[in-house]
Amino acid sequence: MLLFIELDTRRVHLAGVTANPNSGWVTQQARNLLGGARGTRTAAALVLRDRDARFSRSFDDVFRSEGTGCSSRRCRHPTPTPTPNAGIRTVRAECLDWLLSIGRGHLEQVLEVYLEHDNTHRPHRALGLRPPDPTVEPALRT
Numbered sequence: 001m002l003l004f005i006e007l008d009t010r011r012v013h014l015a016g017v018t019a020n021p022n023s024g025w026v027t028q029q030a031r032n033l034l035g036g037a038r039g040t041r042t043a044a045a046l047v048l049r050d051r052d053a054r055f056s057r058s059f060d061d062v063f064r065s066e067g068t069g070c071s072s073r074r075c076r077h078p079t080p081t082p083t084p085n086a087g088i089r090t091v092r093a094e095c096l097d098w099l100l101s102i103g104r105g106h107l108e109q110v111l112e113v114y115l116e117h118d119n120t121h122r123p124h125r126a127l128g129l130r131p132p133d134p135t136v137e138p139a140l141r142t
Contacts, residue, residue, distance in 0.1 A: 001111065002029050003088060010124045011132040012091070012115050017108050023056040030062040090118075 002015040015029035047063050049055050095114040101107040123129040 001107070002026060003091065004033055006132075009132045010127060011119050014108075014111050014115055017104055017111070019104070021054055023054050023058065026054045027056065027058045027062060030059055034062065034066050091115075 001017045002021065004013040004015055005011070006013075013033060015033055016025070018025055047060075049059075091111070091114065095110065099110065101110065119132050120135050121131055123131060
């Protein structure tokens with residue numbers, strides 16, 4: 001599975017699921033993400049990723065063509081910024097560790113439902129206990 005996480009809004013995007021990810025697949029998922037995001041949000045200023053060989057020059061070029069900086073360096077993050085793998089760890093601990101997937105379609109469906117919950121209902125501490133895309137303002141008890 002390939003997830004993109006917007007660190008400022010904590011919104012998570014499921015790019016795709018495959019048993020054999022390679023450079024071409026990862027690059028295509030980046031194109032799909034940027035193609036679907038045009039007009040719906042602002043472009044990222046910087047893309048942080050690890051040094052996995054699947055993130056090739058063509059992957060970087062997709063983001064550079066959109067005017068986004070792309071970095072393969074390990075950057076020192078400010079204290080309040082979560083580690084780059086925190087979103088993946090959350091998906092695993094809260095969702096994937098609790099079920100047995102019976103196939104790719106099942107895994108995609110489970111991830112889509114979980115990410116909808118995470119993006120629209122789950123409170124995030126960094127956002128003042130609000131979800132990234134609140135559909136309904138939570139009622140406060142007085």
